[in-house]
Structure formats: structure tokens, C-alpha cells
Amino acid sequence: MTPRTVKLRVNGEAREGQAEPRLLLADFLRHELHLTGTHVGCEHGVCGACTVIVDGRAMRSCLMFAVQAEGTEITTVEGLGTPENLSPLQDAFHRHHALQCGFCTAGILTTMTALLKEEPDPTPDRVREVLSGNLCRCTGYIPIVDAVLDAAEKIRAAKA
Amino acid sequence: MWSASGRRLRASSANPRADQVKPPPFDYAKPASLSEALELLASDDDAKILAGGQSFVPVLNFRLASPSLLIDINGLAELGRISLVDGGLRLGAIVRYRDLEDSELVAAENPLLAHALHHIAHYQIRNRGTVGGSSSHADPSAEFPAVSALCGAEYVLQSIRGSRVLPADEFFLGALTTALEADEILTEIRFPPWPRDRxxxxxxxxxxxxxxxxxxxxxxxxxxxxxxxxxxxxxxxxxxxxxxxxxxxxxxxxxxxxxxxxxxxxxxxxxxxxxxxxxxxxxxxxxxxxxxxxxxxxxxxxx
Structure with missing residues (x-):
């Protein structure tokens, strides 16, 4: 099928690229826009590695087509912070050793960034419930939950 | 090297992996009205409806289906409403699970459904998955179809031939099988009133x-x-x-x-x-x- 032009905003910048209808948003971000921070794991919605924020909500980019992202505002892990200036959540992941190989991390960071924006003071149980949508096979979830709760506290304190 | 927003900092070259995609090829249409969607569906025997895609995109990624055309109904605001009619909850087919979670009407008018939502997939899936999509997929272990069957909900099916209303136990025929004909779209699910002493x-x-x-x-x-x-x-x-x-x-x-x-x-x-x-x-x-x-x-x- 003929590729179409997809125009959207990614990490605050107007972007466009070519996508035939069957191109998944995850592959579009990686191969067309060269944003390889979004990782592709299971490619059927189970693992959560490809999670990005679409119009404010965390979603699986492997379960959307790029053509469906026309006109949307997307945040990927590249939009959260920089190595010199980590986001509070990224900084908490660093301090709590909430990652090991890092493959699942981008999807967890985008998910929890969206969550903390919607719910600045989640309970530990709520963090665990939301984290159930992301698989991590090496670190274990305890430091991840600790990092999210710590970041939530720091973000709230900075706003107070 | 890439900048933070992914702009390529050195000269662009053709990407060797860009054509390696999982789903089979299909055409794509995003109609602006339900009547346009019904016309498109009736005109192509191999067309399929795409709602939230949280069940159907995996089916495509595994190449278990090869539709000629995907008709994306996510733009049809008329199918996205949560309302109360004659005391019963009515859910448009593209109401997302997240919308149900956020709805005070759902919490008040069907506490069983509100409770079951926490068991339906994960946060990110609920942000996009729709009640109509998972009902049309008809997984036997899915929670929403189960709750709708227990409550005695009705399913509204529309095509260019007209519309019909089926009780849940006539809509769900078996595993991944519903009464939907090839030219029909599930447009609404109607719950009976919830008795106060239930x-x-x-x-x-x-x-x-x-x-x-x-x-x-x-x-x-x-x-x-x-x-x-x-x-x-x-x-x-x-x-x-x-x-x-x-x-x-x-x-x-x-x-x-x-x-x-x-x-x-x-x-x-x-x-x-x-x-x-x-x-x-x-x-x-x-x-x-x-x-x-x-x-x-x-x-x-x-x-």
C-alpha cells in the first residue's frame, strides 16, 4: 500500500514521516523518526517496553498504527530528560538501581511519567497495579516501586 | 547520532529495516461519520473495523487476519458516549475502559462493572481499549462480555440494511465468535437499570x-x-x-x-x-x- 505522510508532534517538536497503513507506531518512531529509545519487545501488547505517551495517556505503540497518530502529541523516553538533566523520575531510577539491562526501562518511565501527572500521590498498591502492565526480567520490581514513590514525593515537594 | 527529539544529526540514508513490518498489507480509511463507515464496510467483503485495536492489532501482528481495508472508527464521537437512558447505562462502542474508570455515572449505575474494570487488562491497554472492540473480539475469558451477559445487557448492531438489538447471550456465539455479520458494526451496549437493593x-x-x-x-x-x-x-x-x-x-x-x-x-x-x-x-x-x-x-x- 502507498505510504502516506504522517504529521504529528513528538517531544514538543513538529515532525513528519512516511508510513504505509500497516506500519506500527513503534516502528515509525524507531525507523522513520529514528527515536530508538522506544523499545520493541513482544509486539503484541504484553510486555509494555514500547509504551509512549499519546495525548497525555500512556499507550502501547506496538498496538497503534502510525497513520492513527496523525495530529497527536507524543512523548517518548527521549522527551523526558537528558543525560545531563534527568527528570525526577529518571533520577530516582538511577538512585534506587531501578534498572539493570534497561530494555524495559523506557516503557516503565513513560508509563509512570503519565501516571504521576494524573495521580501525583499514588499509593504503593496503585503503583504496583499500574506497573503490572510492564514486564521486567532482571531488576525485580521492588526498586522500581521505590523509585516511583520517591520521585512522586520529590515532584510534590518541588511544587509545594 | 540523534538529537533529543530524534532529528538525525548526520546525513540521512535509507533505512534497511523500514520495510520489515509485522502486519500484512491493508488499506486504511478513517470515516467522519457512522453512515460513511457503514457504506465502506458494505462495499468491501474483506474490510474490518478498527476500534481501540488492543485485541485486533495483536491478531494482525500475528497475521491471523488479512483484511483488505481497516476502517478506523476512533474518530466517530457519536460512538464514544456514556449515557443513562430509561435508568439503564448505555455505552457507545468506542467508549474506552479508561473512560469507564473515570465515570461517576458508571460507578453509580453499575458497581459490578466499575469493580471488574480493575481486572480488565493493564493501565496502558485500558487507556485505549474499547468496550465494543473487546466485545467484538469475544475472548471467552474477557471480563466485560462476562459482566454484560450476567447483567442481561443488549448489543446494538448496525449496517446499511438497518439495525438490530440482540441480548448478550445471542450476541456471543462462541470463542472469538459473535453474531456480527460482515457488514455490521457493533455501535452500542445497553445495560438494564441496576436495582437499588441488588x-x-x-x-x-x-x-x-x-x-x-x-x-x-x-x-x-x-x-x-x-x-x-x-x-x-x-x-x-x-x-x-x-x-x-x-x-x-x-x-x-x-x-x-x-x-x-x-x-x-x-x-x-x-x-x-x-x-x-x-x-x-x-x-x-x-x-x-x-x-x-x-x-x-x-x-x-x-x-
């Missing part, structure tokens, strides 16, 4: 919260009627007539609950699969139905 319970066993149920059960206690339903045990969620009959006209005490739970276990004919054996599902049906009846009635069965 008591209810919902239980499910899953590897993780949000995974598909290995087995689930739910009950409704109304004055004069007890409804019992099990899902994940057959080709679709089903009420259990023998277990229900055993409770008709009877005080719901410990003996009655134990008898109904045992009948529920005998009444189902589950399959064994990679997640659990048929025997395990039968044993758990007894446990979950007992727990549901205990919780809904307040009768203490296990000390």
Missing part, C-alpha cells in the same frame, strides 16, 4: 492482576432471583441454570451456598490449556462461586 460479587483467578482470567465468577442477588455466571471455563461466559435453580425460593444459608457452588463446578465443562487443567478450573469454579455467594449475601461459610 447485591453482587466478582472473583477471578489470573496469573497477574490484569491478565486474562484462568477462571472468573460473578453473582447478582436480587429479591427472588440469584444469578450465577462463570467465565473462562468454556467457549463463552455463561450463567449456570442448575446452580441458580438450586437457590430458587430458598434462604441463602451456608448449606444452600455450598450446594450451589458444588453444582456450579459440576455444571461447567472447561478445557485444559497451557494455563490450567480442566480439573483445576472445575475445582476453582466451586471455590469462586462459593466466595461470590458468601461475599454478596454476607453469610459466613468459611470460619
Amino acid at each position: 447485591r453482587w460479587a466478582f472473583e477471578e483467578i489470573a496469573p497477574r492482576l490484569g491478565d486474562f482470567a484462568i477462571l472468573g465468577a460473578a453473582v447478582l442477588l436480587d429479591p427472588g432471583e440469584t444469578r450465577i455466571l462463570v467465565f473462562g471455563a468454556g467457549d463463552r461466559a455463561s450463567r449456570l441454570p442448575r446452580a441458580e435453580a438450586a437457590l430458587r425460593g430458598r434462604t441463602l444459608d451456608k448449606a444452600a451456598i455450598l450446594e450451589a457452588a458444588k453444582l456450579a463446578s459440576e455444571e461447567i465443562e472447561p478445557q485444559g490449556d497451557i494455563h490450567a487443567t480442566a480439573e483445576y478450573r472445575k475445582a476453582m469454579a466451586e471455590v469462586l462461586v462459593e466466595r461470590c455467594l458468601e461475599r454478596a449475601s454476607g453469610v459466613k461459610v468459611v470460619a
